[in-house]
Amino acid sequence: MKRNGPGRLILLCGLPGSGKTTLSKRLADELPAVRLCPDEWLAGLGIDLHEADARDRLEGLFRQHAYSLLGLGQTVILEFGFWARAERDELRLRARLLGAAVELRYLDVTRDELLRRLEARNGTGAPDAAVITRNMIERWAEDFEAPGREELALFDHWNDPPA
Incomplete structure (x- = not known):
């Protein structure tokens, strides 16, 4: 197959409610890019969005x-949340082996704002929006490894975290 030049991988990093889907849709239209959003696919397949084994597969x-x-020179947006640095490192290094540029877009949103957004989203009944509670956010926020400046510097493009 014909290569169109180096591809570009964009990783969207943040907790639920941080704006990953909104940003990925905007970027996909502007760039253009292929968006890969697990929540949308799981919902489309009728699978519970909290089903960990299905999500992992x-x-x-x-x-x-x-x-x-990426090997075909396409731009790809992965909307997984990327809570762990090890996962971000793995994808960055693998994409670089393919000659692709790699971007990290970290959506840093306060817990209060996450909870406000999720409360509004929970009430919509949208099929690709799992109900997420305050307890879930509190627990997940403890597991989340926010990227710092040193990590962000490893990417070709990033947004600066707050000072």
Whole structure:
């Protein structure tokens, strides 16, 4: 297959409610890019968005698909949240082996704002928006490894975190 030049991988990093889907849709239209959003696919398949095994399998398939697209010179947006630095490092290094540029877009939103957004979203009944409670956010925020300036400097493009 014909290569169109180096691909570009964009990782969207943040907790639920931080704006990943809104940003990925905007970027996909502007760039253009292929968006891979597990929540939308799981909902489309009728699978509970909190089903960890299904999410892990789907994200693994999305990674492989993203690497294929990057090899063809495409721009790909992965909307997984990327809570762990090890996961971000793995994707960055693998994409670089393919000659792709790698961006990290970190959506840093206060817990109060996350909770406000999720409360509004929970009330919509949207099929690709799992109900997320305050307790879930509090627990997940403890597990989340926010990228710092040193990590961000490893990417080709990033947004600066707050000082």
